[in-house]
Amino acid sequence: xxxxxxxxxxxxxxxxxFRVPRSAFTSEPDVxxxxxxxxxxxxxxxxxxxxxxxxAAYEEALKDPTFMAEFARLEAEYVxxxxxxxxxxxxxxxxxxxxxxxKREDLAHTGSHKINNALGQGLLAARMGKKRIIAETGAGQHxxxxxxxxxxxxxxxxxYMGELDIARQAPNVARMRLLGAEVRPVSSGSRTLKDATNxxxxxxxxxxxxxxxxxxxxVGMHPYPRMVRDFQVIIGKESREQSLHYLGALPDYxxxxxxxxxxxxxxxxxxxxxxxxxxxxxxxxxxxxxSGQHAASxxxxxxGVLHGAKSYLLQDEHGQVQEAHSISAGLxxxxxxxxxxxxxxxxxxxxxxxxxxxxxxxxxxxxxxEGIIPALESAHALAYAAKLAAERPPEEIILVNLxxxxxxxxxxxxxxxxxx
Amino acid sequence: xxxxxxxxxxxxxxxxxPSRIAETFARLKAEGRTAVLxxxxxxYPDLETTLAGVPAIVRGxxxxxxxxxxxxxxxxxxxxxxxxNQRALENGVNTGTTIAVARxxxxxxxxxPLIAMGYIxxxxxxxxxxxxxxxxxxxxxxxxxxxxxPEESDELVETCRRHGRDFIMLLAPTSPERRIKEVVRRxxxxxxxISLTGITGARAELQEGLADYLARIRRYTDLPLVVGFGISxxxxxxQVGELAEGAIVASAxxxxxxxxxxxxxxxxxxxxxTFVRGLRG
Numbered sequence: 001x002x003x004x005x006x007x008x009x010x011x012x013x014x015x016x017x018f019r020v021p022r023s024a025f026t027s028e029p030d031v032x033x034x035x036x037x038x039x040x041x042x043x044x045x046x047x048x049x050x051x052x053x054x055x056a057a058y059e060e061a062l063k064d065p066t067f068m069a070e071f072a073r074l075e076a077e078y079v080x081x082x083x084x085x086x087x088x089x090x091x092x093x094x095x096x097x098x099x100x101x102x103k104r105e106d107l108a109h110t111g112s113h114k115i116n117n118a119l120g121q122g123l124l125a126a127r128m129g130k131k132r133i134i135a136e137t138g139a140g141q142h143x144x145x146x147x148x149x150x151x152x153x154x155x156x157x158x159x160y161m162g163e164l165d166i167a168r169q170a171p172n173v174a175r176m177r178l179l180g181a182e183v184r185p186v187s188s189g190s191r192t193l194k195d196a197t198n199x200x201x202x203x204x205x206x207x208x209x210x211x212x213x214x215x216x217x218x219v220g221m222h223p224y225p226r227m228v229r230d231f232q233v234i235i236g237k238e239s240r241e242q243s244l245h246y247l248g249a250l251p252d253y254x255x256x257x258x259x260x261x262x263x264x265x266x267x268x269x270x271x272x273x274x275x276x277x278x279x280x281x282x283x284x285x286x287x288x289x290x291s292g293q294h295a296a297s298x299x300x301x302x303x304g305v306l307h308g309a310k311s312y313l314l315q316d317e318h319g320q321v322q323e324a325h326s327i328s329a330g331l332x333x334x335x336x337x338x339x340x341x342x343x344x345x346x347x348x349x350x351x352x353x354x355x356x357x358x359x360x361x362x363x364x365x366x367x368x369x370e371g372i373i374p375a376l377e378s379a380h381a382l383a384y385a386a387k388l389a390a391e392r393p394p395e396e397i398i399l400v401n402l403x404x405x406x407x408x409x410x411x412x413x414x415x416x417x418x419x420x
Numbered sequence: 421x422x423x424x425x426x427x428x429x430x431x432x433x434x435x436x437x438p439s440r441i442a443e444t445f446a447r448l449k450a451e452g453r454t455a456v457l458x459x460x461x462x463x464y465p466d467l468e469t470t471l472a473g474v475p476a477i478v479r480g481x482x483x484x485x486x487x488x489x490x491x492x493x494x495x496x497x498x499x500x501x502x503x504x505n506q507r508a509l510e511n512g513v514n515t516g517t518t519i520a521v522a523r524x525x526x527x528x529x530x531x532x533p534l535i536a537m538g539y540i541x542x543x544x545x546x547x548x549x550x551x552x553x554x555x556x557x558x559x560x561x562x563x564x565x566x567x568x569x570p571e572e573s574d575e576l577v578e579t580c581r582r583h584g585r586d587f588i589m590l591l592a593p594t595s596p597e598r599r600i601k602e603v604v605r606r607x608x609x610x611x612x613x614i615s616l617t618g619i620t621g622a623r624a625e626l627q628e629g630l631a632d633y634l635a636r637i638r639r640y641t642d643l644p645l646v647v648g649f650g651i652s653x654x655x656x657x658x659q660v661g662e663l664a665e666g667a668i669v670a671s672a673x674x675x676x677x678x679x680x681x682x683x684x685x686x687x688x689x690x691x692x693x694t695f696v697r698g699l700r701g
Contacts, residue, residue: 032571040571041569042540042568042569043567044567044590044592045566045569045599045614046593046595046614046617048571048592048599049594189492195493202496202619205495206619207617208594209594304544305541305567313541315541318515318545318546319491319541319542319546320491320514320542321492
């Protein structure tokens with residue numbers, strides 16, 4: 001049965017302070033594309049018309065049963081959904097506390113949840129008659145997913161990727177090229193995801209009439225944060241159904257890593273109205289929050305505007321955006337999706353952070369206990385789950401979004417562990 | 421506080437005195453001249469170049485000046501402005517520097533309109549009210565914020581109005597008619613007409629269709645139209661002059677500066693003056 005108590009978990013996590021009536025919680029952008037004060041459309045005038053067009057086309061597609069049916073068919077037949085809901089018994093036993101379940105997005109086609117959004121937006125681009133697709137990528141997972149969908153739909157694909165990320169995610173660069181995409185190295189700024197996003201936006205501003213920009217996370221100007229989320233909520237919908245089906249209960253905790261935040265919002269969203277479910281986003285603490293070398297925008301940032309949206313942001317006292325640091329390229333981003341900022345300030349989700357070292361440890365732990373190699377991004381969520389599980393009783397259920405697989409991270413991990 | 425530094429008392433209900441920008445365009449119109457608006461990134465390649473470069477621009481015949489405020493992520497800008505921004509940031513420049521530069525230029529007798537151009541995040545961080553008040557006190561006449569479309573501009577537009585500053589809005593060749601109406605309704609000073617679908621940067625030729633595009637805007641406003649992005653040569657300025665009230669020259673001037681970055685200061689200043697004079701053909 002579904003748990004109905006809403007007062008039993010006040011001690012759920014040490015620092016939870018939920019201020020919102022949990023049962024009625026929803027989160028949708030207003031007409032200006034804002035989640036509370038966050039979000040909006042801070043974009044150059046050149047693309048403003050295109051954003052309006054995109055929003056209109058998206059609204060139409062949502063109402064078109066053919067579009068939605070095609071999306072559902074490909075999610076099943078091409079992506080391989082639903083992904084499994086897996087009880088990590090050996091991991092649970094090793095830790096000796098709450099039960100740990102994994103939502104296996106690593107088993108989706110291309111190896112991460114990114115494919116859900118790339119598929120949805122790819123279909124939308126094709127529907128809008130756009131033949132040229134651009135994307136930014138950090139870890140390369142979104143780039144690979146986009147290149148994959150473009151190959152399937154016969155669309156031209158250009159992926160912007162920071163030079164530093166190209167070096168540390170070489171296998172994904174090779175995959176994109178094999179899939180027929182052009183990978184354009186970005187050498188400006190920190191040479192990571194932030195700069196790849198700048199360059200993709202510049203391309204879009206220049207080629208807006210012919211080009212569709214597939215943003216890879218719940219960031220950027222409205223309607224992207226909402227649209228990307230909508231294509232990712234399938235993770236949470238399945239998880240919720242699977243949990244009720246297999247366990248007759250909802251999880252006590254849902255945990256996901258947060259860079260831009262698309263896998264987290266995807267799994268959180270269907271649980272927002274389930275007040276008894278604690279939602280925990282895990283940011284990258286890099287070398288530690290106090291070191292200043294991290295990517296924890298919600299934990300340690302201030303509100304500002306980056307890439308077209310108002311949200312928490314790592315910035316200096318003058319409003320210059322700071323370089324983020326994380327061992328995981330997919331979390332190495334100084335901003336975060338505006339809906340997460342809203343969930344944080346509303347108290348509906350809480351955000352914690354995990355260091356590079358802790359993530360590496362969790363990475364190895366999952367390899368050895370479960371025979372699953374997680375993405376370094378997902379290893380952050382696992383690390384926090386492992387800490388939490390150790391403190392919680394075996395009756396409690398912790399669901400972790402295993403957002404991607406770790407094949408791409410071999411070089412980074414081998415180097416970090418001195419196993420080269 | 422900041423307010424008391426304001427040298428221009430707000431005249432609430434009376435007809436406001438025309439802004440320095442409006443007066444400049446009125447005078448140029450009477451003289452039958454096209455306005456030339458050179459752009460410098462404040463602090464590129466160093467602060468001395470900005471402080472001595474602005475008077476050089478005036479001597480060279482520049483009519484208004486854009487002072488670029490460096491930002492770490494200038495996503496509407498091409499490589500030239502990006503590099504200038506990066507260098508300025510390395511030189512320790514911040515939003516307050518632009519205000520201080522304007523104050524000093526005014527104290528030294530620079531009288532032409534000064535327009536601050538920069539992205540919204542550093543302005544928000546500085547504080548919108550404080551920023552506009554400080555601009556007013558320092559003699560900055562207008563603001564251009566390339567990532568602040570009308571949808572997000574209410575607070576800044578209102579604050580500028582209260583402090584008698586012009587908020588200059590941008591239009592692009594891709595702006596549909598309903599957006600043109602929305603933009604001109606809020607704009608003051610002039611309309612910044614982006615010449616092409618793209619980012620800033622010097623170009624060899626002007627984009628086709630400029631005349632139609634400007635005519636479309638002209639239908640809805642009497643404000644001066646100023647064309648920017650890709651305006652690089654005297655020929656471009658003359659072509660723009662046939663259609664609009666002014667031309668902004670940014671990347672081409674920065675490129676000229678980049679060529680002589682390491683030259684002694686007087687040479688750089690002379691080069692700026694020569695470049696600007698050359699824009700008149």
